[in-house]
Amino acid sequence: MSVVKNLYRDFGDFKLDIPHWEIADQGITALWGPSGAGKSTVFRLLLGLEPCPGLSWIFQGQDLALLSPPERRLGVVFQSLELFPHMSARENILFAARARKVATHRAQEHLKELTELLQLESFLDRRAQLLSGGEKQRVALARALMGEPRILLLDEPFSSLDQDLKQEARKLLLQVLDRHPIPTLLISHDPEDLHQLADHQVEIRRGRLLTYS
Amino acid sequence: MGRGPAPALIHHFLAGLFVLALLSPLLLLLFFVGPWAWPQPSEWLEVLAFTFLQALLSALLSLTLGLLAGVGLLRWGSKPSSSWLDFFVLWPNLVPVLLVILASMNLVTAWMTFPFGLWAIVGLHTLLNMGLVAVALSRLIPERLGGLAELAYVEGCSALRFWWVSLWPLMRRDLALLFVLVFSFCFSSFAIPLVVGGVAGTTIEVLIFQKLRSVRTWGEALPLALLQMGVIFALAFLLLRSGPGSFKQTSSWTEPLGRWLSPPGLWLLGLVPTGIVLSGLLTGLPQGLQQWKATPEIQSLLLPLMGGSLLVGGSVALLVYLSLMALAYLWPHALLQKFLRGYSAPSTAVTGFGFLIWGSLSEVMVFSKMALGLTLIYFPSLYRWMGESTLNPLYGQWQVAHLMGASSGLIFRRVVWPQVAPQFALISGLAAFWAIGDFAFSSIVAPRDLTLAMLVHSLMGAYRLELATLLVWPLLLMGLPFLLWYQLQKSHSYVRR
Numbered sequence: 001m002s003v004v005k006n007l008y009r010d011f012g013d014f015k016l017d018i019p020h021w022e023i024a025d026q027g028i029t030a031l032w033g034p035s036g037a038g039k040s041t042v043f044r045l046l047l048g049l050e051p052c053p054g055l056s057w058i059f060q061g062q063d064l065a066l067l068s069p070p071e072r073r074l075g076v077v078f079q080s081l082e083l084f085p086h087m088s089a090r091e092n093i094l095f096a097a098r099a100r101k102v103a104t105h106r107a108q109e110h111l112k113e114l115t116e117l118l119q120l121e122s123f124l125d126r127r128a129q130l131l132s133g134g135e136k137q138r139v140a141l142a143r144a145l146m147g148e149p150r151i152l153l154l155d156e157p158f159s160s161l162d163q164d165l166k167q168e169a170r171k172l173l174l175q176v177l178d179r180h181p182i183p184t185l186l187i188s189h190d191p192e193d194l195h196q197l198a199d200h201q202v203e204i205r206r207g208r209l210l211t212y213s
Numbered sequence: 214m215g216r217g218p219a220p221a222l223i224h225h226f227l228a229g230l231f232v233l234a235l236l237s238p239l240l241l242l243l244f245f246v247g248p249w250a251w252p253q254p255s256e257w258l259e260v261l262a263f264t265f266l267q268a269l270l271s272a273l274l275s276l277t278l279g280l281l282a283g284v285g286l287l288r289w290g291s292k293p294s295s296s297w298l299d300f301f302v303l304w305p306n307l308v309p310v311l312l313v314i315l316a317s318m319n320l321v322t323a324w325m326t327f328p329f330g331l332w333a334i335v336g337l338h339t340l341l342n343m344g345l346v347a348v349a350l351s352r353l354i355p356e357r358l359g360g361l362a363e364l365a366y367v368e369g370c371s372a373l374r375f376w377w378v379s380l381w382p383l384m385r386r387d388l389a390l391l392f393v394l395v396f397s398f399c400f401s402s403f404a405i406p407l408v409v410g411g412v413a414g415t416t417i418e419v420l421i422f423q424k425l426r427s428v429r430t431w432g433e434a435l436p437l438a439l440l441q442m443g444v445i446f447a448l449a450f451l452l453l454r455s456g457p458g459s460f461k462q463t464s465s466w467t468e469p470l471g472r473w474l475s476p477p478g479l480w481l482l483g484l485v486p487t488g489i490v491l492s493g494l495l496t497g498l499p500q501g502l503q504q505w506k507a508t509p510e511i512q513s514l515l516l517p518l519m520g521g522s523l524l525v526g527g528s529v530a531l532l533v534y535l536s537l538m539a540l541a542y543l544w545p546h547a548l549l550q551k552f553l554r555g556y557s558a559p560s561t562a563v564t565g566f567g568f569l570i571w572g573s574l575s576e577v578m579v580f581s582k583m584a585l586g587l588t589l590i591y592f593p594s595l596y597r598w599m600g601e602s603t604l605n606p607l608y609g610q611w612q613v614a615h616l617m618g619a620s621s622g623l624i625f626r627r628v629v630w631p632q633v634a635p636q637f638a639l640i641s642g643l644a645a646f647w648a649i650g651d652f653a654f655s656s657i658v659a660p661r662d663l664t665l666a667m668l669v670h671s672l673m674g675a676y677r678l679e680l681a682t683l684l685v686w687p688l689l690l691m692g693l694p695f696l697l698w699y700q701l702q703k704s705h706s707y708v709r710r
Contacts, residue, residue: 071618099620
């Protein structure tokens with residue numbers, strides 16, 4: 001269990017107020033709620049993209065909130081995916097290994113495994129700019145996993161895909177997490193995501209957590 | 214989102230150096246010039262009022278004509294040819310200002326005595342800026358009003374009523390921003406009032422130049438320069454506070470919108486400035502050729518001066534490119550970005566004299582000063598115009614790379630540099646073209662004509678407009694590759710806008 005405390009943010013007309021939140025350190029925890037409920041704010045604050053004085057996030061005995069965003073070693077997939085468009089899929093994924101200074105042979109092994117798991121072979125050397133939505137989404141996931149993160153944070157990662165591709169992507173995510181059991185926080189407002197992926201669900205409304213299940 | 218403490222410190226230090234380099238002309242003047250003194254109020258208050266008046270009239274005229282032309286341009290929608298049309302409408306803004314001044318003088322003097330003074334300044338500022346306003350509005354109007362216009366059209370609203378009820382109220386903020394932008398440009402413009410202002414058309418910038426020409430009045434130039442920078446800074450602050458209109462509609466209803474809102478030939482208005490400049494450059498060419506044949510001393514100067522122009526242009530391109538890359542390495546740096554958004558380069562006169570009062574008059578030194586000075590003058594506006602919009606779309610990628618733990622060096626080398634390099638090369642090319650056509654700054658720091666543009670300016674001063682016009686063509690030819698590159702580059706960029 002990782003424990004988040006004092007997740008506060010006051011935007012004037014909107015207040016995020018989460019004094020205490022226990023996030024499971026196994027499986028997928030889905031944070032869900034309507035638009036404007038504060039899901040993305042929680043995501044950005046946990047990543048350290050915005051300041052949150054007083055925040056503590058204890059994970060395996062260490063307070064991640066005291067670390068700089070890169071030191072938190074979180075794997076992240078944004079809704080916009082943010083692939084590097086001028087690099088190939090392979091270069092995008094290996095960039096994460098290079099950033100984390102993963103040894104070359106280890107990175108190559110990991111790439112091979114992710115390629116197989118996420119079925120990337122056919123477009124591995126294609127420039128990211130030219131990939132389809134589903135392919136981009138898989139590359140973004142592989143890139144997030146490549147750096148061997150402590151926790152995986154996914155912000156509406158399937159939102160730009162159509163129903164069939166979403167289904168496929170969910171299946172692939174479950175396969176990957178089955179092989180690499182990394183605790184995952186999934187932000188979504190899609191009931192299907194909750195139904196098919198979530199081991200734990202947390203509802204957020206108007207900046208407050210409502211239900212745990 | 215911050216970097217680690219050590220890298221952040223290095224970044225702040227480098228950003229500080231960057232700011233110091235940009236401010237160096239002003240700092241040099243502050244260091245070398247004796248005690249400050251305000252000139253007589255009767256001397257500068259009237260000039261200040263005139264500067265405001267010419268900037269106000271120029272901005273109003275540019276905005277009115279630019280709005281009409283911009284609505285006309287909507288008719289071309291997103292056809293491939295519309296990109297070329299935009300290019301030709303923007304053309305007077307892309308070429309060195311010397312060409313616009315000379316062409317207008319040439320064209321007008323073929324019919325009447327040139328009307329030096331307020332209306333000449335206003336006319337030339339309008340020629341320079343209305344195309345920019347037109348292209349900006351032809352992109353903003355569908356963005357702001359596309360969906361709404363579609364609905365209004367379907368529901369039977371008349372075009373005139375739509376102009377009055379929707380276009381004006383909803384575009385008011387964008388129009389105000391464009392007004393402030395053009396006003397600031399005209400307020401601090403130097404070359405145009407210097408050449409066509411005449412005795413009665415002195416602006417603050419020209420007064421600063423006059424004060425700096427005599428050692429005895431150097432101290433009076435500084436408060437004026439600070440006053441001018443203060444006004445520009447206040448305007449930029451205003452611009453920053455209001456920000457662009459936040460609402461955006463997605464609609465592809467551009468072409469029909471243009472057909473609905475504008476009469477058929479209105480888009481041609483956007484091409485008028487280009488037409489004026491081009492016909493002005495063609496007027497008097499036969500006489501220019503005759504004068505050329507009769508002046509062997511000018512013939513012998515052509516090649517060395519073209520070499521000088523290319524040297525200055527190439528050096529400015531290199532320095533602008535390196536400065537942009539240094540900025541890209543430091544990016545994102547909130548304080549530096551804020552500074553650059555509000556900062557306008559010290560005036561041409563201040564920069565010129567800041568560079569004149571130190572170092573020797575050897576050719577190497579003078580060329581170096583020309584390259585450095587022009588870089589410092591062009592960089593802030595080029596960054597605001599194109600540099601910032603090249604970097605900002607990469608912020609999401611920067612965040613992801615940073616979260617992955619990539620160092621600043623790695624992010625710069627692998628993520629930022631490959632994506633911004635083509636656009637930065639283009640910006641540098643444009644700076645080179647402007648530098649090739651500069652005469653105002655160069656005339657202050659160089660003891661004699663070292664570039665073709667300086668010779669053209671000297672010929673204009675001697676009323677040999679036809680010969681000057683002929684010599685402007687090699688300048689245009691030297692810049693042509695940059696202009697074509699500009700046009701081609703626009704459609705080949707990884708950076709999403």
